[in-house]
Amino acid sequence: xxxxxxxxxxxxxxxxxxxxxxxxxxxxxxxxxxxxxxxxxxxxxxxxxxxxxxxxxxxxxxxxxxxxxxxxxxxxxxxxxxxxxxxxxxxxxxxxxxxxxxxxxxxxxxxxxxxxxxxxxxxxxxxxxxxxxxxxxxxxxxxxxxxxxxxxxxxxxxxxxxxxxxxxxxxxxxxxxxxxxxxxxxxxxxxxxxxxxxxxxxxxxxxxxxxxxxxxxxxxxxxxxxxxxxxxxxxxxxxxxxxxxxxxxxxxxxxxxxxxxxxxxxxxxxxxxxxxxxxxxxxxxxxxxxxxxxxxxxxxxxxxxxxxxxxxx
Numbered sequence: 001x002x003x004x005x006x007x008x009x010x011x012x013x014x015x016x017x018x019x020x021x022x023x024x025x026x027x028x029x030x031x032x033x034x035x036x037x038x039x040x041x042x043x044x045x046x047x048x049x050x051x052x053x054x055x056x057x058x059x060x061x062x063x064x065x066x067x068x069x070x071x072x073x074x075x076x077x078x079x080x081x082x083x084x085x086x087x088x089x090x091x092x093x094x095x096x097x098x099x100x101x102x103x104x105x106x107x108x109x110x111x112x113x114x115x116x117x118x119x120x121x122x123x124x125x126x127x128x129x130x131x132x133x134x135x136x137x138x139x140x141x142x143x144x145x146x147x148x149x150x151x152x153x154x155x156x157x158x159x160x161x162x163x164x165x166x167x168x169x170x171x172x173x174x175x176x177x178x179x180x181x182x183x184x185x186x187x188x189x190x191x192x193x194x195x196x197x198x199x200x201x202x203x204x205x206x207x208x209x210x211x212x213x214x215x216x217x218x219x220x221x222x223x224x225x226x227x228x229x230x231x232x233x234x235x236x237x238x239x240x241x242x243x244x245x246x247x248x249x250x251x252x253x254x255x256x257x258x259x260x261x262x263x264x265x266x267x268x269x270x271x272x273x274x275x276x277x278x279x280x281x282x283x284x285x286x287x288x289x290x291x292x293x294x295x296x297x298x299x300x301x302x303x304x305x306x307x308x309x310x311x312x313x
Contacts, residue, residue, distance in 0.1 A: 001299055003029045004032050005027050005030060005032045005033070006033045006035060006213075006284065007023070007032075008034060008215070008266075009138070009140070009263075010286070011286070011288045012039055013082040014076075015080045016291065016293045020032065020293055021125050022125060025131065027311070029131065031165060033133075035251055036175040037139070037141060040082045040084050040139050044058055044086070045087075046078075046083055046085055047089065047145070048089050050089075053066055057214030058077065066152055082116060111145070115149075119152040122154055123154050132156070133154055134173065136157075136159045136173035137173060138266065139180065139216040139266070142185050151287075159175055160174065162286065165211065169211060169300050170206065170210045174200065178249070182249065190249045194249040197214070197249060201202075201253060201257060208257070208259065209302075210259045210261075211259060212259045212261070215264070215265055218246050218276060218281065219251065223246065223267065223270045225242035225270045230284060254276045254277075254281070258279055259267075259279055261279065262281040263282055264281060271284060271294060272310075273308070273310070280305050284311075293311075296308060297309045
């Protein structure tokens, strides 16, 4: 029997990444799998005001910071929320405001810098632990992350691969999604997605005993309900109107091939489980901004999912 711990959408949260890496030991799992979206959402400037004083705005709250201890505490708080702290000056802020392309370059630099630190942490903690770790970058993750992950000793890149979990179970992985309103790195039309998934599935020896680790959930599966948006991308009805935004291609391959288990993410609000035919589908959801890691602990028997548990901690 193989035990999998699955989590997804940590979005730059230091706390959630560390909890994920330590989840194998904590839950006595053989394999830990991250289903995508390692990347944070934004940079939060910590702006020097002169002397030992700095200013930062986090979640619309402006704070004055005095001394290195307060500045470091704020940087830690920013990183735990999934953002990237960046010490700067009013002069540099003015220069960046005048050159948006430099902001993009700075953001990419911060993403890769923190990801490198994450991988070093993982290699330290997983050394000798007997836990295998797989990551499939999601639609929000830049392609440069793939090469960085390949440098890790213990974190394996899962994108596009068939991974032998044990004697009886294989896992396919893909972080690509259907088109979103935000035009992120890894998204494409449904027909192209179907071809992408089929190409990987064709390499599986026993598809009915396999695991499909796909970032975007199946369409209209109860795991893909997101707030309905206006034309200017604001939530309608204060976010209380939910619509299915999952992938038709994902639903089609699940219904056709009927794998044992489907592991999904992407839609943070749609924590839950459902069945499409014989396939157990799980989206553990994400509340990374609160520093809580939501996950799923799944025990696989030879021809069945013996048990599963949604976790939070």
